[in-house]
Amino acid sequence: MSDEEFLRKEIDSVEQQAAKRIDPGTGALTISIAVLALLVSLVLPWIGDATGLGVLLGESQGVLPRLFAFLALGVGVLGSGITLAVRRWGLAWVCALGLFAASVVGVLSIWTQQTTTSNKVVGPGPGLGLTIAVIAVVVLLVKWVKIAASRPPQL
Incomplete structure (x- = not known):
């Protein structure tokens, strides 16, 4: 193998590795701030007096808020942190799709806290923490979609 062939193969392998990253x-700063907002929202009330951690641990009876708490913590915090650390394009898409599901469940969580099955019973309503968490998840969703979609097409 000549030096030119060796150099060409090395350049091609570096190009393939770079295409996966x-x-x-500056979006990393926005992502970090949104993750911090998610973490802070866990100590604020989500449903009545139940905090986000309480909802996560099952103190509340709402299924959708608990699912949202798992998705927000799993994809929003852990997924974003891992993706920022390893900087893989595929993980950026996983975060984007997971955060899309989390944002839908989050909006439904707020909606279910505002509606009841009876006009006589008033629900506890969504707390400040749940609202902040949903906004943070939507911000993360927008940033990860922009980052994941920014990959140039392969030739």
Whole structure:
């Protein structure tokens, strides 16, 4: 193998490795702030007096808020952290799709706390923590979709 062939193979392998990576740029700061907002929202009330941690641990009876808490913590916090650390394009898409599901469940969680099956019973309503968590998840969703979609097409 000549030096030119060896150099060409090395350049091609570096190019393939670079194509699998993302560069979040200044979006990493926005993602970090949104993750921090998610973590802070866990100590604020979500449903009545139940905090986000309480909802996560099953103190509340709402199924959708608990599912949202798992998705927000799993994909929003852990997924975002891992993806920022390894900077893989595929993980950026996993975060984007997971956060889409989390945002839908989050909006439904707020909606279910505002509606009841009887006009006589008033629900506890969504707390400040749940609202902040849903907004943070939507911000994360927008940032991860922008980052994941920014990959140039392969030639």
